[in-house]
Amino acid sequence: MNIATSTPARNTKVMNRFELTKRLVAQLKHEEAVIGGIGNANFDLWASGQRPQNFYMLGSMGLTIPIALGVAIAQPQRHVIALEGDGSLLMQLGCLATVAERAPKNLTIVVWDNGIYQITGSQPTASAASADLVAIARGAGIAQSAWAADESEFDQLVASTLKGGGPTLIAARIDGKPAVGATDRDPVQIRERFMQGLGVKRGTA
Numbered sequence: 772m773n774i775a776t777s778t779p780a781r782n783t784k785v786m787n788r789f790e791l792t793k794r795l796v797a798q799l800k801h802e803e804a805v806i807g808g809i810g811n812a813n814f815d816l817w818a819s820g821q822r823p824q825n826f827y828m829l830g831s832m833g834l835t836i837p838i839a840l841g842v843a844i845a846q847p848q849r850h851v852i853a854l855e856g857d858g859s860l861l862m863q864l865g866c867l868a869t870v871a872e873r874a875p876k877n878l879t880i881v882v883w884d885n886g887i888y889q890i891t892g893s894q895p896t897a898s899a900a901s902a903d904l905v906a907i908a909r910g911a912g913i914a915q916s917a918w919a920a921d922e923s924e925f926d927q928l929v930a931s932t933l934k935g936g937g938p939t940l941i942a943a944r945i946d947g948k949p950a951v952g953a954t955d956r957d958p959v960q961i962r963e964r965f966m967q968g969l970g971v972k973r974g975t976a
């Protein structure tokens with residue numbers, strides 16, 4: 772399958788974020804870092820089983836991909852995955868151009884496109900109407916960007932991106948079901964666990 776010519780958004784199946792998150796995490800065998808975006812993206816990551824290499828973004832939209840980019844640059848031997856909602860990505864589209872320009876081979880972006888700002892009341896996002904996030908990513912220079920047609924193609928795209936050759940963006944249309952869990956809101960613990968999980972000692976500043 773050629774990732775650059777895969778299915779247009781309108782032909783893709785509407786899937787479930789928790790189901791896809793579990794399928795993605797099941798493929799992680801090398802202490803890959805996963806950054807979960809604000810709200811539902813990190814709630815479902817939390818519910819899929821906590822790993823020391825998971826970072827749960829609290830509070831700010833649009834920071835998942837910039838954080839993942841920083842980790843990918845700092846630790847080029849480790850694969851890094853960003854899980855971000857469509858609304859949050861739309862708030863920070865410029866990061867796609869920065870990812871393309873820095874071109875880290877070890878970075879994968881997964882976009883959960885439910886066409887709504889679900890956690891604040893399901894107001895529609897621009898991707899529900901006209902914005903195609905895969906086309907935008909390609910236009911920003913991330914050539915390896917694709918819609919996942921169904922769960923099986925999602926698995927294949929994840930397996931392929933984990934081999935390297937990124938940056939890669941995988942977008943999945945998802946339903947409006949609520950997240951399965953809720954992340955413990957303890958930012959210090961989240962940071963400390965993540966730094967331990969990445970084998971990074973804290974400075975003494």
Ligand SMILES: Cc1ncc(C[n+]2csc(CCOP(=O)(O)OP(=O)(O)O)c2C)c(N)n1
Nearest residue numbers: 811830831832856857858859887888889890
């Ligand atoms: C900079 C910023 N603006 C607004 C908010 C309020 N807010 C929190 S989550 C959210 C919606 C997120 O939508 P999306 O990323 O699509 O995820 P979903 O809720 O659909 O899973 C909004 C508007 C915020 N936390 N930060």
